Amino acid sequence: MEVDFAQWYTDVVTKADLIDYSSVRGSMIIRPYGYALWENIKNELDDRIKETGHENVYMPLFIPESLLQKEKDHIEGFAPEVAWVTHGGEEELAERWCVRPTSEVLFCEHYKNIIHSYRDLPKLYNQWANVVRWEKTTRPFLRTLEFLWQEGHTCHATDEEAHEETVRMLDVYADVCENVLAIPVVKGQKTDKEKFAGAKYTYTIESLMHDGKALQSGTSHHLGDGFAKAFGIQFTDQEGKLQYVQQTSWGFTTRIIGAMIMVHGDDRGLVIPPKAAPTQLMIVPIAQHKEGVLDYAYGLKETLARIARVDIDASDKKPGWKFNEYEMKGVPLRLEVGPKDMEKQQVVLVRRDTGEKIFVPTDHLEAKITEILDDIQRQLFEKAKELREEKTYVALNHGELKETFAQKTGFVKAMWCGDRSCEDQIKEETGATSRCMPFNQEAVSTECVCCGKEAEKLVYWAKAY
Amino acid sequence: MEVDFAQWYTDVVTKADLIDYSSVRGSMIIRPYGYALWENIKNELDDRIKETGHENVYMPLFIPESLLQKEKDHIEGFAPEVAWVTHGGEEELAERWCVRPTSEVLFCEHYKNIIHSYRDLPKLYNQWANVVRWEKTTRPFLRTLEFLWQEGHTCHATDEEAHEETVRMLDVYADVCENVLAIPVVKGQKTDKEKFAGAKYTYTIESLMHDGKALQSGTSHHLGDGFAKAFGIQFTDQEGKLQYVQQTSWGFTTRIIGAMIMVHGDDRGLVIPPKAAPTQLMIVPIAQHKEGVLDYAYGLKETLARIARVDIDASDKKPGWKFNEYEMKGVPLRLEVGPKDMEKQQVVLVRRDTGEKIFVPTDHLEAKITEILDDIQRQLFEKAKELREEKTYVALNHGELKETFAQKTGFVKAMWCGDRSCEDQIKEETGATSRCMPFNQEAVSTECVCCGKEAEKLVYWAKAY
Incomplete structure (x- = not known):
């Protein structure tokens, strides 16, 4: 990646x-x-x-x-x-x-x-x-x-x-x-x-x-x-x-x-936020040939379908293969359950975003899953926001603008006089286009980042898809 | 029509x-x-x-x-x-x-x-x-x-x-x-x-x-x-x-x-079965300028939204105009309520399919509306089935087939030998095409309705859209 x-x-x-x-x-x-x-x-x-x-x-x-x-x-x-x-x-x-x-x-x-x-x-x-x-x-x-x-x-x-x-x-x-x-x-x-x-x-x-x-x-x-x-x-x-x-x-x-x-997304594949995910929780039975495991897993699926979009993979593929598959597909949460978990009346939840393993007693399962899915949704947003803030720069003059785009990829906040020719020049020199004049305006300087004339508009510049 | x-x-x-x-x-x-x-x-x-x-x-x-x-x-x-x-x-x-x-x-x-x-x-x-x-x-x-x-x-x-x-x-x-x-x-x-x-x-x-x-x-x-x-x-x-x-x-x-x-449909316009209808029940307030009528009608809308797709027309058009409009649009059920009805704690329901007026005490309203919508759904199907049966004919030979299509428009049940040429000839002579060989086969005769050869297949023939 x-x-x-x-x-x-x-x-x-x-x-x-x-x-x-x-x-x-x-x-x-x-x-x-x-x-x-x-x-x-x-x-x-x-x-x-x-x-x-x-x-x-x-x-x-x-x-x-x-x-x-x-x-x-x-x-x-x-x-x-x-x-x-x-x-x-x-x-x-x-x-x-x-x-x-x-x-x-x-x-x-x-x-x-x-x-x-x-x-x-x-x-x-x-x-x-x-x-x-x-x-x-x-x-x-x-x-x-x-x-x-x-x-x-x-x-x-x-x-x-x-x-x-x-x-x-x-x-x-x-x-x-x-x-x-x-x-x-x-x-x-x-x-x-x-x-x-x-x-x-x-x-x-x-x-x-x-x-x-x-x-x-x-x-x-x-x-x-x-x-x-x-x-x-x-x-x-x-x-x-x-x-x-x-x-x-x-x-x-x-x-x-x-x-x-x-x-x-990350190196293991997709990461889908729970609210958009086709499957929010994937159940992977462990040692599913052992007596009672599959019945138990299907029972969980039925119960949990009330609170989340749940699926189960009961195919004869190995659990490790399944873990990789649903990580690649970005399913937010995985539930593992095998004979030992059944004995202890617990299951294992594994978060796609952090990889964290959480052992949960079955009698707290519904509340816990809802809580974790909400947390994943929130954390993904916060993480993306942090990354955006890390990759948002300020350029006060022409030199800084060119240097920033030469070294970094991200949003560059810089003032603009309003002339099309400056916009064209910036594009030509840096490959970046004006993304928008944000509703939240700040005056990071008083001069156009390109021509140096008086400028009142803050613009977000960036290379774009 | x-x-x-x-x-x-x-x-x-x-x-x-x-x-x-x-x-x-x-x-x-x-x-x-x-x-x-x-x-x-x-x-x-x-x-x-x-x-x-x-x-x-x-x-x-x-x-x-x-x-x-x-x-x-x-x-x-x-x-x-x-x-x-x-x-x-x-x-x-x-x-x-x-x-x-x-x-x-x-x-x-x-x-x-x-x-x-x-x-x-x-x-x-x-x-x-x-x-x-x-x-x-x-x-x-x-x-x-x-x-x-x-x-x-x-x-x-x-x-x-x-x-x-x-x-x-x-x-x-x-x-x-x-x-x-x-x-x-x-x-x-x-x-x-x-x-x-x-x-x-x-x-x-x-x-x-x-x-x-x-x-x-x-x-x-x-x-x-x-x-x-x-x-x-x-x-x-x-x-x-x-x-x-x-x-x-x-x-x-x-x-x-x-x-x-x-x-x-009928001469007044569309008739939409309740299960498909965008609006199942249209509320038309009567004398809506009188105190309390509109509030009351909106209150009904809110309550009834739990059991049906309900809308209200509180525009300043005349009730008569509204009646015509929603009849034209095929809304299955109309609810009229005015000051007199409020006094008597009742409303008037009018069925689109039969035109029947039904006075209903407000404390029975939800059950009654559900019952009537179900009945409309059922009756529309029955009526359509009756019409189809009325317009389904049998032809035993070539003469009967041509005569039936000359005088009637509907399904004609008749035997067919399986030859494309008979199908083509029937189309040319009557304008009817073979609609299907029904899964429910009957032997209305033993001879092809076109060529008279031995035939085992019953076909529904009709002019078609």
Whole structure:
């Protein structure tokens, strides 16, 4: 892992049975273990999306070229990376269709049909879907030609309401990252260079991987009325005046699984936080051929299923093989039970994160497991936060910035004057991009880290996935 | 509805806010009410798929042309109706990719990678996905260019096990149709002409719509070892011998929503069976400006949410408007409560299916609502079954068959010799196709209804969607 992080990552995603490759370049097969993980994340996020008043819908997979072209910035941003359908069956299409890279224009066309009055607002829609971006170089979860995501699309009467929605959904993403996936995030705003094609502004959550590279983990865009004007989405307000709607969109993708792997994983493989884990507790019977062991283990499984996602491996493989297997797969907690434990009315619990062995009397088992799973969840978050803090640096001037990126990989906090040319220069010199202007601003200095001019904005810079 | 069933259908799907059209020909926007309905059906089916030991996975959206061509019958069946991607970004592809019409070949390629020994069997995978078939004429839910579905793909050691799986999953589909959607089905086998491209045989559930046309509601295919041989999916059996796996696949789609509409709907709109209904009980406050009414209605909503999916319409629209709206939307049960009811400590329940008004004392409300919802579920199924029986005819000879189809629309039970030419002739003369050879065979005669030769197979014939 410390020697070749990229190779470690590729090994883990395949050896832990998360994905497989196919003859479809850049796409991945999400295997049962990987998909169960995605289902858990999806359910947690879907619950929060519904609790905040949103409704799920489904839009077409295809977008006719003329529709995609309606918003100028949007088409410029996405045209170079879409897949084009030119034939249906034997027949050539009069107009080519792209496979959606994102669905703003489809939602806009629909919103124009169904929004007429202030009574129709807000419209708070979400879609779970697959999208395609024609990436040249790809890596499982992190950058794939096709990926799974949800995309929220909302319409509001005022700029202020759209702003509140943009913040609300960024907070929902941060909640899922921090409290489900145990990934600490920095919330902030993207620079104009890095914002979404067609947005007024983009909010983002940025996380830091074990190797010190950053990963954009979710974005929430205030679209203003740019799309509304391009598509003519208007409503009659309470005074009878015709107004354009204010829109937002926000997305969260399977890429977060890549983040989870790279934040928590170690040399033995995956480490999955309990709240996201397909299996939270794996029971491994010891000397299972001995009388009563298997019955006892299955009995435990049934009892413990009330408090956790429990599985048992009663195959004829050796316990040592099983230990390795479920460590590789990042199962948070292992329960070992054999004839001696049965005699002593105890079991052995082994934590994936620390390797700690805990002997627990069976009459305290349920409470203890709940307590340990909670503790693992908390410790993983704390550990990731500590690592991020260790790998967060400050640069006060151009020399320091270049030196830091030459020697370290991590977040570098530095002031920025707001000029695109400085952003471009930093990228060129260091390979780092502006990750965000954090909501929590500090004035680490008063001068732009690049040009030395007066600067008021703190930016997090980093090399990124 | 009786005057122009097709127009009635189109009106209902849009007026009940299930779908909207877009500029994407043949595709539909599934609106929040339609999607909530699909989520309910999906959850019911997904639970059953998992209970029977299957795991969810996700395969790529695209299939390279060379991969699709590996199984000869399969490519012949699907090539005329796939969408072809020829360009990614600015660049033309060396090999064109189709958008998956179904994913057999992707599963097969993966299975070849992961199956080696009898210990790897069975493999019981399922995928929830969108698929595309380039249909010329389309109708919402019934036949769309893109649709949502699940597709199961399994591998087994023996023909017998694959057969059992094929039956098991057909039974799961029948269970969802009959017990969730209240749609009675006929189970049977497709003729060779109508079977899935590449299958050994196809089992189907067929249902009958209000207008007497049939609708294929779910299919389960025994694929034999045809795909296994084309893709080289082999395993070492317990005796150390190399064998080809036996495969199945089975699918269930958003088209079932069309069936639900056409089986239960009436002149006032949709009728949704309680188990599938996004809202099972809609509360409409009467004289809601009067003191205490709204508080009381919201209190009921909170209490009743424990036993049903409850919603309330407290908008300033008139009660009459609301009654029509939720009748159109097929909400199974309406609860009216106003100042007089509050005084009498009662509410009024109105059944969508029968229009019956029931006055219920508030202290019996929960039990009564549960009882009525169960009764609606049961009655809808019974009514649909009666209609199907009314519209099921028997034809003993060629004359009777032609006469029946000239005068009636429904299932016609008639014997068939097994010759493709008779099937073709019947289709040409009557417009009806063989829906299935029912598992429940009866010998209504001993002669083929077309050619008069000796015949042992009973077939259900019908015009179909």
